[in-house]
Amino acid sequence: MKAMRIHAPMQFGVEEIPDPVPGTGDLLLSVEACGLCGSDLRTLRSGHSRITFPWTLGHEICGTVAGTGPGYTGPWKPGDRLSVGPLAYNPADPFCIEGRHELSANVREIGQAWPGGLADRVVIPRASVEMGNILPTPEGLDPVHATVAEPASSVIHAQERARITLGDTVLIIGAGPIGCLHTAVARARGAHRIIVTDLVAERLALAEAFEPDAVIDSSRRELADVLPDLTGGRMPDVVITAAPAPAAQIAAVELARKGGRVVFFGGLPHGNSTPGIDTNLIHYKNLDVIGISIFAPRHFRLALAMIESGRIPADKLVTHTLPLARFNEGAQLALDGRALKVVFKP
Numbered sequence: 001m002k003a004m005r006i007h008a009p010m011q012f013g014v015e016e017i018p019d020p021v022p023g024t025g026d027l028l029l030s031v032e033a034c035g036l037c038g039s040d041l042r043t044l045r046s047g048h049s050r051i052t053f054p055w056t057l058g059h060e061i062c063g064t065v066a067g068t069g070p071g072y073t074g075p076w077k078p079g080d081r082l083s084v085g086p087l088a089y090n091p092a093d094p095f096c097i098e099g100r101h102e103l104s105a106n107v108r109e110i111g112q113a114w115p116g117g118l119a120d121r122v123v124i125p126r127a128s129v130e131m132g133n134i135l136p137t138p139e140g141l142d143p144v145h146a147t148v149a150e151p152a153s154s155v156i157h158a159q160e161r162a163r164i165t166l167g168d169t170v171l172i173i174g175a176g177p178i179g180c181l182h183t184a185v186a187r188a189r190g191a192h193r194i195i196v197t198d199l200v201a202e203r204l205a206l207a208e209a210f211e212p213d214a215v216i217d218s219s220r221r222e223l224a225d226v227l228p229d230l231t232g233g234r235m236p237d238v239v240i241t242a243a244p245a246p247a248a249q250i251a252a253v254e255l256a257r258k259g260g261r262v263v264f265f266g267g268l269p270h271g272n273s274t275p276g277i278d279t280n281l282i283h284y285k286n287l288d289v290i291g292i293s294i295f296a297p298r299h300f301r302l303a304l305a306m307i308e309s310g311r312i313p314a315d316k317l318v319t320h321t322l323p324l325a326r327f328n329e330g331a332q333l334a335l336d337g338r339a340l341k342v343v344f345k346p
Protein backbone atom coordinates (compact mmCIF):
# COMPACT_ATOMS: atom_id res chain seq x y z
CA MET A 1 0.00 0.00 0.00
CA LYS A 2 0.95 3.67 -0.18
CA ALA A 3 1.84 5.44 3.07
CA MET A 4 3.48 8.64 4.23
CA ARG A 5 6.91 7.88 5.75
CA ILE A 6 9.25 10.14 7.66
CA HIS A 7 12.95 9.10 7.75
CA ALA A 8 14.46 12.11 9.55
CA PRO A 9 13.38 15.65 10.42
CA MET A 10 12.13 17.33 7.18
CA GLN A 11 12.81 14.12 5.19
CA PHE A 12 9.47 12.58 4.29
CA GLY A 13 7.35 11.40 1.38
CA VAL A 14 4.81 8.86 0.17
CA GLU A 15 6.17 5.33 -0.38
CA GLU A 16 5.05 1.80 -1.11
CA ILE A 17 5.14 -0.32 2.08
CA PRO A 18 3.74 -3.78 2.98
CA ASP A 19 0.03 -3.96 3.83
CA PRO A 20 -0.61 -3.93 7.61
CA VAL A 21 -1.97 -7.17 9.10
CA PRO A 22 -4.49 -6.90 11.96
CA GLY A 23 -3.44 -8.85 15.07
CA THR A 24 -5.67 -10.49 17.67
CA GLY A 25 -8.76 -8.39 18.33
CA ASP A 26 -7.65 -5.62 15.94
CA LEU A 27 -9.62 -3.86 13.20
CA LEU A 28 -8.31 -3.04 9.73
CA LEU A 29 -9.59 0.23 8.26
CA SER A 30 -9.46 1.42 4.69
CA VAL A 31 -8.62 5.11 5.29
CA GLU A 32 -11.02 7.62 3.72
CA ALA A 33 -9.49 10.76 5.19
CA CYS A 34 -6.69 11.66 7.63
CA GLY A 35 -5.91 15.15 8.92
CA LEU A 36 -2.50 16.65 9.59
CA CYS A 37 -2.19 17.90 13.17
CA GLY A 38 -0.02 20.58 14.77
CA SER A 39 1.79 17.79 16.63
CA ASP A 40 2.47 16.04 13.28
CA LEU A 41 4.03 19.29 12.01
CA ARG A 42 6.29 19.37 15.08
CA THR A 43 7.39 15.78 14.34
CA LEU A 44 8.00 16.59 10.66
CA ARG A 45 10.18 19.53 11.72
CA SER A 46 12.14 18.06 14.61
CA GLY A 47 11.18 14.43 15.31
CA HIS A 48 9.49 13.05 18.43
CA SER A 49 10.85 11.38 21.56
CA ARG A 50 8.37 8.48 21.29
CA ILE A 51 8.82 7.84 17.54
CA THR A 52 11.61 5.87 15.85
CA PHE A 53 12.12 6.58 12.15
CA PRO A 54 11.06 5.52 9.57
CA TRP A 55 7.47 6.05 10.66
CA THR A 56 3.94 6.75 9.38
CA LEU A 57 2.14 9.64 11.13
CA GLY A 58 -1.57 10.50 11.26
CA HIS A 59 -4.10 10.24 14.12
CA GLU A 60 -7.11 12.22 12.80
CA ILE A 61 -8.68 9.27 11.01
CA CYS A 62 -11.97 8.39 9.31
CA GLY A 63 -12.23 5.10 7.40
CA THR A 64 -14.30 2.01 6.61
CA VAL A 65 -13.80 -1.43 8.10
CA ALA A 66 -11.87 -3.59 5.60
CA GLY A 67 -11.18 -6.58 7.84
CA THR A 68 -10.76 -7.86 11.38
CA GLY A 69 -8.02 -9.76 13.22
CA PRO A 70 -8.43 -13.21 14.78
CA GLY A 71 -10.63 -13.25 17.88
CA TYR A 72 -12.11 -9.83 17.06
CA THR A 73 -15.26 -9.31 19.16
CA GLY A 74 -16.04 -5.62 18.58
CA PRO A 75 -19.38 -4.36 17.26
CA TRP A 76 -18.13 -3.12 13.85
CA LYS A 77 -18.39 -5.07 10.58
CA PRO A 78 -16.81 -4.68 7.15
CA GLY A 79 -18.12 -1.63 5.32
CA ASP A 80 -18.94 0.38 8.49
CA ARG A 81 -17.58 3.94 8.36
CA LEU A 82 -15.85 4.84 11.63
CA SER A 83 -14.34 7.91 13.26
CA VAL A 84 -11.33 7.03 15.38
CA GLY A 85 -10.47 8.70 18.66
CA PRO A 86 -6.81 7.64 18.50
CA LEU A 87 -6.14 7.37 22.25
CA ALA A 88 -6.05 3.97 23.95
CA TYR A 89 -6.45 4.30 27.71
CA ASN A 90 -5.81 1.77 30.44
CA PRO A 91 -9.35 0.71 31.46
CA ALA A 92 -8.28 -0.71 34.84
CA ASP A 93 -6.69 2.58 35.89
CA PRO A 94 -8.58 4.24 38.78
CA PHE A 95 -8.70 7.52 36.79
CA CYS A 96 -10.65 5.76 34.00
CA ILE A 97 -13.11 4.43 36.56
CA GLU A 98 -13.52 8.06 37.75
CA GLY A 99 -14.25 9.15 34.14
CA ARG A 100 -10.96 11.02 33.83
CA HIS A 101 -9.44 8.81 31.14
CA GLU A 102 -7.02 11.55 30.12
CA LEU A 103 -5.18 11.10 33.43
CA SER A 104 -4.73 7.33 33.22
CA ALA A 105 -1.22 5.85 33.09
CA ASN A 106 0.25 4.74 29.76
CA VAL A 107 -2.20 6.43 27.42
CA ARG A 108 -1.06 5.28 23.96
CA GLU A 109 -1.88 6.91 20.65
CA ILE A 110 -2.30 5.68 17.09
CA GLY A 111 0.36 7.47 15.06
CA GLN A 112 2.84 7.18 17.98
CA ALA A 113 2.55 3.77 19.65
CA TRP A 114 1.11 2.26 16.45
CA PRO A 115 1.58 3.34 12.81
CA GLY A 116 -0.71 6.20 11.77
CA GLY A 117 -3.46 6.77 9.26
CA LEU A 118 -1.65 8.77 6.56
CA ALA A 119 -1.81 5.59 4.47
CA ASP A 120 -4.21 3.53 2.37
CA ARG A 121 -4.94 1.27 5.33
CA VAL A 122 -4.43 1.42 9.10
CA VAL A 123 -4.74 -1.13 11.90
CA ILE A 124 -6.86 -0.02 14.85
CA PRO A 125 -5.37 -1.92 17.81
CA ARG A 126 -7.50 -3.97 20.16
CA ALA A 127 -6.72 -1.53 22.99
CA SER A 128 -8.49 1.23 21.04
CA VAL A 129 -11.35 -1.00 19.90
CA GLU A 130 -12.11 -1.97 23.49
CA MET A 131 -12.04 1.52 25.07
CA GLY A 132 -15.16 2.86 23.32
CA ASN A 133 -13.24 5.65 21.62
CA ILE A 134 -14.37 4.63 18.14
CA LEU A 135 -17.71 5.83 16.82
CA PRO A 136 -19.76 5.35 13.67
CA THR A 137 -19.36 8.44 11.49
CA PRO A 138 -22.78 10.15 11.35
CA GLU A 139 -24.72 9.43 8.16
CA GLY A 140 -24.10 12.12 5.54
CA LEU A 141 -21.05 13.62 7.31
CA ASP A 142 -18.11 14.03 4.93
CA PRO A 143 -15.18 11.85 6.18
CA VAL A 144 -12.90 14.86 5.58
CA HIS A 145 -14.91 16.89 8.08
CA ALA A 146 -15.21 13.97 10.53
CA THR A 147 -11.40 14.02 11.01
CA VAL A 148 -11.74 17.36 12.85
CA ALA A 149 -13.35 15.49 15.79
CA GLU A 150 -9.92 14.64 17.20
CA PRO A 151 -8.52 18.16 17.70
CA ALA A 152 -12.02 19.42 18.63
CA SER A 153 -12.16 16.89 21.49
CA SER A 154 -9.22 18.50 23.32
CA VAL A 155 -10.74 21.96 22.80
CA ILE A 156 -14.08 20.80 24.27
CA HIS A 157 -12.20 19.28 27.21
CA ALA A 158 -10.37 22.57 27.84
CA GLN A 159 -13.52 24.68 27.82
CA GLU A 160 -15.34 22.21 30.07
CA ARG A 161 -12.49 22.64 32.58
CA ALA A 162 -12.53 26.46 32.15
CA ARG A 163 -16.33 26.53 32.59
CA ILE A 164 -16.82 29.01 29.73
CA THR A 165 -20.40 30.23 29.83
CA LEU A 166 -22.90 33.03 29.19
CA GLY A 167 -21.43 36.48 29.64
CA ASP A 168 -17.76 35.47 29.45
CA THR A 169 -15.30 37.55 27.47
CA VAL A 170 -12.72 35.13 26.07
CA LEU A 171 -9.30 36.07 24.70
CA ILE A 172 -7.69 33.42 22.48
CA ILE A 173 -3.95 33.83 21.86
CA GLY A 174 -3.14 32.10 18.56
CA ALA A 175 -5.28 32.11 15.39
CA GLY A 176 -4.29 28.70 13.98
CA PRO A 177 -6.68 25.72 13.72
CA ILE A 178 -6.79 25.30 17.52
CA GLY A 179 -7.58 29.00 18.05
CA CYS A 180 -10.37 28.70 15.46
CA LEU A 181 -11.82 25.62 17.19
CA HIS A 182 -11.72 27.49 20.52
CA THR A 183 -13.64 30.34 18.88
CA ALA A 184 -16.38 27.98 17.64
CA VAL A 185 -16.69 26.09 20.93
CA ALA A 186 -16.69 29.27 23.08
CA ARG A 187 -19.49 30.63 20.87
CA ALA A 188 -21.48 27.40 21.27
CA ARG A 189 -21.04 27.59 25.07
CA GLY A 190 -22.53 31.10 25.11
CA ALA A 191 -19.47 33.33 25.42
CA HIS A 192 -20.45 36.99 25.18
CA ARG A 193 -17.37 38.33 23.43
CA ILE A 194 -14.56 36.40 21.71
CA ILE A 195 -11.30 38.15 20.86
CA VAL A 196 -8.59 36.42 18.82
CA THR A 197 -5.01 37.62 18.64
CA ASP A 198 -1.96 36.53 16.67
CA LEU A 199 1.39 37.92 15.54
CA VAL A 200 0.80 36.86 11.93
CA ALA A 201 -1.72 38.85 9.87
CA GLU A 202 -2.29 35.96 7.40
CA ARG A 203 -3.36 33.65 10.22
CA LEU A 204 -5.74 36.29 11.62
CA ALA A 205 -7.26 36.66 8.15
CA LEU A 206 -7.95 32.89 7.98
CA ALA A 207 -9.50 32.99 11.48
CA GLU A 208 -12.02 35.68 10.43
CA ALA A 209 -14.13 32.87 8.90
CA PHE A 210 -14.98 31.85 12.49
CA GLU A 211 -16.48 35.30 13.15
CA PRO A 212 -14.72 36.35 16.36
CA ASP A 213 -16.05 39.64 17.76
CA ALA A 214 -12.62 41.23 17.39
CA VAL A 215 -9.16 40.35 16.15
CA ILE A 216 -5.94 42.01 17.29
CA ASP A 217 -2.69 41.89 15.32
CA SER A 218 -0.28 41.83 18.26
CA SER A 219 2.70 42.56 16.00
CA ARG A 220 1.21 46.04 15.49
CA ARG A 221 -0.68 46.83 18.70
CA GLU A 222 -0.01 46.15 22.37
CA LEU A 223 -2.71 43.85 23.79
CA ALA A 224 -2.60 45.69 27.12
CA ASP A 225 -3.48 48.94 25.30
CA VAL A 226 -6.34 47.56 23.20
CA LEU A 227 -8.06 45.14 25.57
CA PRO A 228 -9.44 47.66 28.11
CA ASP A 229 -11.53 49.27 25.33
CA LEU A 230 -12.72 45.91 24.02
CA THR A 231 -13.74 44.65 27.47
CA GLY A 232 -15.33 47.75 29.01
CA GLY A 233 -12.23 48.19 31.19
CA ARG A 234 -12.71 44.80 32.80
CA MET A 235 -10.16 42.67 30.85
CA PRO A 236 -10.96 39.09 29.70
CA ASP A 237 -12.69 36.63 32.01
CA VAL A 238 -10.87 33.76 30.30
CA VAL A 239 -7.56 33.74 28.40
CA ILE A 240 -6.64 30.65 26.35
CA THR A 241 -3.15 30.09 24.94
CA ALA A 242 -3.45 28.34 21.57
CA ALA A 243 0.19 28.79 20.57
CA PRO A 244 3.31 26.84 21.66
CA ALA A 245 4.99 30.05 22.84
CA PRO A 246 6.29 30.97 26.33
CA ALA A 247 5.34 34.61 25.62
CA ALA A 248 1.69 33.55 25.19
CA GLN A 249 1.61 32.06 28.70
CA ILE A 250 3.24 35.16 30.21
CA ALA A 251 0.73 37.41 28.42
CA ALA A 252 -2.23 35.25 29.47
CA VAL A 253 -1.44 35.66 33.18
CA GLU A 254 -0.88 39.41 32.74
CA LEU A 255 -4.05 40.04 30.72
CA ALA A 256 -6.67 37.99 32.58
CA ARG A 257 -8.99 39.98 34.83
CA LYS A 258 -8.96 39.57 38.62
CA GLY A 259 -10.56 36.23 39.46
CA GLY A 260 -10.24 35.16 35.82
CA ARG A 261 -9.34 31.80 34.33
CA VAL A 262 -6.22 31.09 32.31
CA VAL A 263 -6.02 27.98 30.12
CA PHE A 264 -2.61 26.70 29.02
CA PHE A 265 -3.74 24.73 25.97
CA GLY A 266 -0.66 24.83 23.76
CA GLY A 267 2.28 22.94 25.24
CA LEU A 268 5.73 24.52 25.09
CA PRO A 269 8.79 23.12 23.30
CA HIS A 270 10.96 20.78 25.41
CA GLY A 271 13.80 22.77 26.97
CA ASN A 272 11.81 26.00 26.71
CA SER A 273 8.96 25.37 29.13
CA THR A 274 9.93 27.57 32.09
CA PRO A 275 8.75 31.02 31.02
CA GLY A 276 9.32 33.82 33.51
CA ILE A 277 5.75 34.10 34.73
CA ASP A 278 5.18 36.55 37.57
CA THR A 279 3.32 34.17 39.91
CA ASN A 280 2.39 37.07 42.17
CA LEU A 281 -0.11 37.98 39.45
CA ILE A 282 -1.74 34.57 39.92
CA HIS A 283 -1.65 35.10 43.69
CA TYR A 284 -2.95 38.67 43.92
CA LYS A 285 -5.44 38.42 41.04
CA ASN A 286 -6.84 35.14 42.40
CA LEU A 287 -6.47 33.48 39.01
CA ASP A 288 -7.45 29.91 38.19
CA VAL A 289 -4.69 28.51 35.97
CA ILE A 290 -5.81 25.40 34.10
CA GLY A 291 -3.52 22.94 32.35
CA ILE A 292 -4.99 20.57 29.83
CA SER A 293 -3.86 17.92 27.40
CA ILE A 294 -5.67 15.16 25.47
CA PHE A 295 -9.28 14.14 26.22
CA ALA A 296 -11.67 11.42 27.38
CA PRO A 297 -14.11 9.40 25.21
CA ARG A 298 -17.04 11.64 26.16
CA HIS A 299 -15.28 14.66 24.61
CA PHE A 300 -14.79 12.74 21.35
CA ARG A 301 -18.50 11.87 21.24
CA LEU A 302 -19.47 15.48 21.80
CA ALA A 303 -17.00 16.71 19.17
CA LEU A 304 -18.42 14.44 16.49
CA ALA A 305 -21.98 15.50 17.39
CA MET A 306 -21.03 19.20 17.23
CA ILE A 307 -19.44 18.73 13.81
CA GLU A 308 -22.56 16.90 12.60
CA SER A 309 -24.79 19.75 13.86
CA GLY A 310 -22.55 22.42 12.31
CA ARG A 311 -21.83 24.07 15.66
CA ILE A 312 -18.21 23.26 14.91
CA PRO A 313 -17.92 24.37 11.25
CA ALA A 314 -15.40 21.76 10.07
CA ASP A 315 -15.93 22.94 6.48
CA LYS A 316 -14.34 26.30 7.40
CA LEU A 317 -11.47 24.68 9.28
CA VAL A 318 -10.41 22.33 6.48
CA THR A 319 -8.96 24.77 3.96
CA HIS A 320 -7.18 22.10 1.87
CA THR A 321 -8.13 18.53 0.89
CA LEU A 322 -5.45 16.74 -1.14
CA PRO A 323 -4.79 13.20 -2.36
CA LEU A 324 -2.23 11.42 -0.16
CA ALA A 325 0.10 11.24 -3.19
CA ARG A 326 0.51 15.04 -2.79
CA PHE A 327 1.47 14.77 0.90
CA ASN A 328 4.64 16.83 0.61
CA GLU A 329 2.81 19.73 -1.03
CA GLY A 330 0.07 19.72 1.64
CA ALA A 331 2.57 19.38 4.49
CA GLN A 332 4.51 22.37 3.18
CA LEU A 333 1.32 24.48 3.04
CA ALA A 334 0.69 23.67 6.71
CA LEU A 335 4.35 24.12 7.73
CA ASP A 336 4.34 27.57 6.10
CA GLY A 337 1.11 28.56 7.90
CA ARG A 338 -0.71 29.10 4.58
CA ALA A 339 -3.42 26.55 5.47
CA LEU A 340 -5.63 26.12 8.53
CA LYS A 341 -6.28 22.37 8.34
CA VAL A 342 -4.96 20.07 5.61
CA VAL A 343 -6.69 16.69 5.18
CA PHE A 344 -5.45 13.88 2.91
CA LYS A 345 -7.50 11.27 1.06
CA PRO A 346 -5.71 8.09 -0.08
Ligand SMILES: [Zn+2]
Pocket residue numbers: 037038039059060150151
Ligand atom coordinates in the same frame (compact mmCIF):
# COMPACT_ATOMS: atom_id res chain seq x y z
ZN1 LIG B 1 -4.50 15.97 16.25
